[in-house]
Amino acid sequence: MDELSKQLKCRDMLQAALDELRENKPDERSETARRFAVTITELEKVLAYFSVFVVNTNFPNQEVK
Numbered sequence: 001m002d003e004l005s006k007q008l009k010c011r012d013m014l015q016a017a018l019d020e021l022r023e024n025k026p027d028e029r030s031e032t033a034r035r036f037a038v039t040i041t042e043l044e045k046v047l048a049y050f051s052v053f054v055v056n057t058n059f060p061n062q063e064v065k
Contacts, residue, residue, distance in 0.1 A: 007055045014047045 001009075021043065025036040 004055075011047070011051055011055060014043070014050060018043045018047060
């Protein structure tokens with residue numbers, strides 16, 4: 001597996017974790033729902049950082065889907 005494929009796999013795993021959190025966040029207003037929301041926000045930041053500064057920095061001329 002080449003480096004780009006490894007990095008895209010990592011990015012996909014981060015996205016899957018984010019999707020799972022969103023799907024399982026409680027609907028009611030509660031402390032647990034708030035903690036889910038904070039965790040989701042932080043994971044969104046991680047995913048954005050990884051996508052921009054790891055994947056795009058190492059492969060700037062590649063079209064990343």
